[in-house]
Amino acid sequence: MNNIFKIKLNSVNNAALFVKKCGEFEEDIDYIHGRYVIDAKSIMGIMSTDLGESAKVEIHTDNIETITKFKEEISLWMEDK
Template sequence: MDTNFIISLDSIADVNAFANTIAHFKSEIDLSSGRYIVNAKSIMGIFSLDLTRPLTLTVHGKDELEEISSAIAPYLKK
C-alpha cells in the first residue's frame, strides 16, 4: 500500500538535507512533479524536478511509515 505526502523543497540546502534524511530508510520512496517520477534518495533526480511547485512524496509499503512521516515533517506543505 502506498502513502502520499505533499512536500516543498525551497532551497539547495533543503534538497541536500532531505536526500540525506531519506537515504537512511530501506523503503522505496519516490518523488513526483507532474508526470515525472524519480527516486527520492537521488539528489540528481530531485534536481531534475520542478522545485518551484509542490512535490508528491510516495512511500511504498508501511514498514517505516511512522519514522518517515516524522523525518519529513519539516518539508510537509502547509
C-alpha cells in the same frame, strides 16, 4: 495509513537534506513531480525539478511504524501537516 505526502523543498539545501533523510530508509521512495517519478534518494533527480513547486513523495511500505517515522523525518517540508 497514507504513505503519500505533499511536500515543497524550496532550496538546494533542503533538497540535499531531504535526499539524505530518504537515504536512511531501506524502502523505495518516489518523488513525484508532475508526471515525473524520480528516485527520492537521487540528488541529481530531485535537482532536475523546480524546487519551488509542490511535489508528492511516496514511501513503498505497509509498515505503519516506518511510515510514521518517515512522516516525522520529512515534516519540515510537508505542506499538509
